[in-house]
Structure formats: structure tokens, C-alpha cells
Amino acid sequence: MKLSVSKLFSKNSTLEKGANDSVVTVQKQEEKINSKEKGENSSDEMLECPKCKQTFKKIDVKENMNVCMACGYHYVVSADRRIRLLVDQGSFRPLKCKVAFSNPLSYPDYEQKIKSLQEKTGLEEAVYTGVGKIDGYDTVIAVMSSKFLMGSMGMAVGEKVTNAFEYADKKKLPIIVFAASGGARMQEGIMSLMQMAKTSAAVEKFNRNGGLYIAVLTHPTTGGVTASFATLGDITLAEPGALIGFAGPRVIEQTIGQKLPEGFQRSEFQQEHGFVDQIVPRDKMRDTLAHILRLHCKRGK
Numbered sequence: 001m002k003l004s005v006s007k008l009f010s011k012n013s014t015l016e017k018g019a020n021d022s023v024v025t026v027q028k029q030e031e032k033i034n035s036k037e038k039g040e041n042s043s044d045e046m047l048e049c050p051k052c053k054q055t056f057k058k059i060d061v062k063e064n065m066n067v068c069m070a071c072g073y074h075y076v077v078s079a080d081r082r083i084r085l086l087v088d089q090g091s092f093r094p095l096k097c098k099v100a101f102s103n104p105l106s107y108p109d110y111e112q113k114i115k116s117l118q119e120k121t122g123l124e125e126a127v128y129t130g131v132g133k134i135d136g137y138d139t140v141i142a143v144m145s146s147k148f149l150m151g152s153m154g155m156a157v158g159e160k161v162t163n164a165f166e167y168a169d170k171k172k173l174p175i176i177v178f179a180a181s182g183g184a185r186m187q188e189g190i191m192s193l194m195q196m197a198k199t200s201a202a203v204e205k206f207n208r209n210g211g212l213y214i215a216v217l218t219h220p221t222t223g224g225v226t227a228s229f230a231t232l233g234d235i236t237l238a239e240p241g242a243l244i245g246f247a248g249p250r251v252i253e254q255t256i257g258q259k260l261p262e263g264f265q266r267s268e269f270q271q272e273h274g275f276v277d278q279i280v281p282r283d284k285m286r287d288t289l290a291h292i293l294r295l296h297c298k299r300g301k
């Protein structure tokens with residue numbers, strides 16, 4: 001089934017291309033869940049859970065919010081589906097923040113790659129921002145997509161994230177960011193690293209003006225995104241089993257010459273070590289966020 005972001009959310013949508021509902025993934029098993037081969041009969045297609053190895057109908061897993069029915073393994077979910085699972089129906093509209101493409105290092109084939117990803121995903125960049133209601137509370141929402149160059153942060157992502165915080169600040173709304181990223185975008189070199197300072201400054205200004213920022217760390221949240229806005233939330237939530245860290249475990253092991261403990265850099269480990277406030281399964285995410293908004297927001301309903 002082909003889904004269109006613009007049709008799903010709002011007539012005012014700035015996105016015109018259809019967004020397919022495929023799940024982006026860092027693991028091959030995850031890719032299978034939403035594969036759309038021509039002629040595929042998705043109702044019969046089976047999917048083996050990478051964690052518990054049990055097999056379920058793909059369509060059933062999809063209907064279960066992309067979560068394994070046996071062990072609760074959380075498959076990656078696309079940005080548009082994430083929003084649909086979260087907001088009050090029909091309440092979401094994208095923020096208008098056009099970003100011009102630039103290729104500061106003249107990186108070969110970079111523009112072509114971006115164009116092809118835009119067509120494939122229906123997203124303009126690796127983060128999708130908008131405003132919607134959660135249980136009646138107006139909220140700015142930014143969702144990163146690991147499908148778009150591994151959710152890497154270049155100038156466009158930096159600008160869109162900053163714009164979302166500035167909009168939330170101006171309108172005195174809370175902001176929720178669903179982080180998912182492989183880190184800084186190597187194609188933009190030093191310019192991508194500067195986005196860490198830019199987005200962090202936007203969070204700081206928002207914070208100083210008393211805004212509520214809830215960060216939700218999803219699989220995977222790493223690199224420059226972890227080291228900037230993703231971990232600057234007033235409240236930090238995480239999905240179960242998400243990889244959350246800066247450098248990957250292999251790099252750390254090689255650097256320190258030691259074996260890392262089991263579960264290192266997963267949500268549960270990070271919660272145990274004070275990095276994450278609460279782990280929230282996908283089916284509880286909307287209620288949890290609504291509860292937090294109710295406790296903290298004067299405005300809304």
C-alpha cells in the first residue's frame with residue numbers, strides 16, 4: 001500500500017511526493033518488514049524476529065506498531081507512521097521550512113543521492129517537522145528518519161531542527177523530538193559538525209525561555225545527534241532496545257582495549273546509568289507523552 005504524507009496529514013502539507021510506508025533500518029531483518037516487491041502478497045509474507053527468532057505474518061507485525069508480538073522487539077518505524085501513531089487524527093501539519101540544497105565539499109553524486117532519497121521516501125530531508133495535537137495538546141514534533149542517509153545531520157537537518165525549536169519558542173509550545181541518527185553527515189564535512197552547535201544553541205534559547213523539550217531516543221541514536229540536541233531534553237525517553245551512544249561499541253573496544261559489558265549502549269543500559277529517564281514501549285508512547293504534557297503545559301486543550 002502506498003501512503004502519501006500529504007494526504008495523511010494536511011491540505012497545507014508542503015510535501016507533495018508520496019511517502020511510502022517502508023521501514024528504514026539498520027538491520028536486514030528490519031528491512032524485510034515493509035519491503036514492497038512487485039506482486040508481493042503482503043498478507044501472507046512472513047517475518048522472522050531478529051531477537052526471538054519467532055516467525056509472524058508481516059502484516060500482523062505492522063498492525064502491532066512494528067513491534068514483535070512475542071518478545072516486544074521494536075522494529076524501526078517510518079517518520080510518517082510514527083506521527084500517525086502519535087497525534088490526534090487530522091491534527092498534524094508540517095512546518096514550512098524550505099532548505100536549499102548545498103554541497104559544500106562538492107561531494108561526488110551527493111545531490112543525485114539526495115534527490116533519489118527524496119523521491120523514494122517522500123521526505124525533504126532526514127528530519128520531518130510539524131505541529132500536531134497529542135490528546136488535545138498543541139505540540140511541535142520533529143521526527144528523524146534513519147531511512148534518509150541514516151538520519152545523518154547536515155545543514156538541512158540542522159536548519160529544520162533549529163526552525164522547529166524557534167517555532168516552538170515563538171508560539172510557546174512544547175516540543176518533542178524523535179531522534180534516530182547515524183551521526184553527522186560526512187558528505188558535508190565540517191559544516192555538518194557545526195550543526196551540533198547550532199541546534200544546541202537553539203535548544204538552550206528555548207530552554208531559557210521556559211519551553212518544555214521531550215527527547216525520545218529511538219534506534220539508533222548515535223554520533224553528533226546524540227552529542228547535541230538529542231540529549232538536551234528536559235525529559236529523555238527511549239524506546240526499548242534502542243542503540244544510544246556516541247561512537248559505536250567496536251570503536252570503543254578498540255580504543256580502550258577492553259571488552260564492553262553486555263547490553264552496552266542499549267536503552268536499558270543507558271537508563272541504568274542515568275542517561276535515560278524512562279523506557280517507553282511504542283504502544284505506551286502516546287499516553288506517556290500526553291501525560292507529561294498534561295503535567296507541564298498550561299496551554300493546550
Ligand SMILES: [Zn+2]
Pocket residue numbers: 049050051052053054068069070071072073
Ligand atoms: Zn521477537
